[in-house]
Amino acid sequence: MTVQTSGPAPLPQSRHLATAIPGPRSEALHAERRAQVTDGFGIALPVFVERADGGILADVDGNRLIDFASGIAVTSIGASHPRVRERVAAQLERFTHTCFMVTEYESFTQVARWLNEHTPGDFEKRTALFSTGAEAVENAVKIARSATGRPKVLVFDEAYHGRSLLTMAMTAKENPYRLNFGPFPAEIVRAASANPLRPGAGTSTAGTNNDGGAVSGADVTTAALASVEATLAEHGADAFAAMVIEPIQGEGGFVVPAPGFLKGLRDIADRHGIVLVIDEIQAGMGRTGTLFASEHEGVAGDITLSAKALAGGLPLSAVTGRADLMNAVHAGGLGGTYAGNPLACEAALAVFEAFEDGSLLANARSIEAAAREVLEPLATETDVVADFRGRGAMLALEFADRDTLAPRADLAKEISARCHAQGVLTLTCGTHGNVIRLLPPLVIGHELLRDGLAVLRQAILDVAAEAGARTAEASAPALA
Incomplete structure (x- = not known):
């Protein structure tokens, strides 16, 4: 069967104003x-x-x-993208949905295989597919809680993790994301981030330290990590299932953390047995010049989250992590009717192909x-x-x-x-x-x-x- 995907002629790649904007x-x-x-x-x-x-x-x-x-x-x-159109059109001719929890299809497994092979971390991995970024965040929390038996989740200033009730609690910005939507789920604790322009705990004002001198990246990292440790101690480090961090904070202002902050979080998580969840939903899939933004820091999460660019415009998200964590959840504990929809999986496989030549x-x-x-x-x-x-x-x-x-x-x-x-x-x-x-x-x-x-x-x-x-x-x- 040949699927026609040529479509209309490409758009001219130039700016053109025919009317006022909006017209x-x-x-x-x-x-x-x-x-x-x-x-x-x-x-x-x-x-x-x-x-x-x-x-x-x-x-x-x-x-x-x-x-x-x-x-x-x-x-x-x-x-x-032509390859996305080709793969999705071909899948559209076969079937649009069966639900992977009812009957299986190979593209779901192929997407999981690629993510297991390419997501940072030198350990055996497993992947679960969902539909939205917020869904991926919530399932990462479920997995971490199931694996550790702990309730609390550590998040950070300037974080954005989604619009569902749990992810709103994890998101820092009040207006428009949290305004008028509470009360929110409990057991979410917030710590200072390492914003180089606007340092948090341990400094007096942005750009200067307590002595009036310039704040270095090392100063910002040291102060932020000390604040994280103090926050964990205040709430009981052994009660935390996960800490969730964006390698570059998106909605919070595209904040690149001060050097060493992510590595410091990795060390803290290891010391306290906390699952480090790296939210690559916006920063991942090649956006920063590497497949995953955490590669710039040389850090791998125990769990890494993907979405947004993962399927070239179709709704798809992924939770990829250590096999022992991902398999700690009981059968039937994860899933969703549209999780890993076959059209979206085919689109993701096309995206992976697009990245092959670098x-x-x-x-x-x-x-x-x-x-x-x-x-x-x-x-x-x-x-x-x-x-x-x-x-x-x-x-x-x-x-x-x-x-x-x-x-x-x-x-x-x-x-x-x-x-x-x-x-x-x-x-x-x-x-x-x-x-x-x-x-x-x-x-x-x-x-x-x-x-x-x-x-x-x-x-x-x-x-x-x-x-x-x-x-x-x-x-x-x-x-x-």
Whole structure:
């Protein structure tokens, strides 16, 4: 049987504005959305997409937008990768669903095999597949509790782990994720993270230590790890089943932990018999220039979580971990009706094929090099860019007043809006909402990337200049 998957001609990989953003057709469809869909769903840009390909989103008004979001790190190999289309179309001809807990299919096992072979950790592994990232996090907690017989879970400042009730308890940001949704599950304990720009316990203010000197990465790591130990001691270290950490904190602001923090957590977990769960849901699957972001730190979790880019846009998540932990759960204790859906499994196998030659990982590193060249100088060229950070194609700019580091969410919002008006899709994030994050697809072309970066850079320069002018005007002495 031959499956036709050629599809329409590729989209031109160039930015094009046919109308204002959003255009009239998008505005009409957005009005219909408001009439039909709960207001509980937010929206970054009210544009209705008709097609997507490579680094371009084409909307219903004929505009072509540069995609610096990738569906929040999901379409890393592009939103219409030909191999994903081929595999999913072929599976669609066979069957769409049987439920792996009822009757089995080989693609589920093949996905598990690949993850067991490629996830960090020199030990025998097993994998369980689910549908969403939050589902993976919750099942990791279930597995850790089953294996250890302990109840508590340690999480960290600036963490984001999902929108389900348990993962909301594990998430740090109150608004919009936790607001009005409590009470939350108990036995979740939060500890300090190792944010190099905004150090937590053991330092007085961000950027300076208690003696007024600059805080080094080693200082931040030492203080944060001491805080973790103190938190465990306060709550009883032998009561903790798991500690769950993102190797780069996503929604919290794309925070790259100070050097040695993850290794220190690995040591603490080993000393206390705690399961170290590394949440690679956003940072994994090649996003940072390695298959998994924890590889940059030379650390392997006892359990590693994957989702988002795992299946090229189809819902799939995975919990991969030490065989003894994963097999500690009784038969029937894990599962889900849609867990490891066969269409999603085929898409994941296509994603794995796309990574085979190493070019996508190289592209991620090239994206970082280009973005650093264009954007990193803004930290000294303006008074509002407090930090440029990230790895690979997971990058961010944090906006704050230079002297006080007071967060400037207003500037991040305005800069992002100006990018949107010029046909460049950017997203904001961060505990204070003052971070613009960049998540371009790993297949984005060099010229398209450069175009988007130039638009973003100019928006930052313009907004910074206007903010500086307002500050100068406000501080000028009144005329007699």
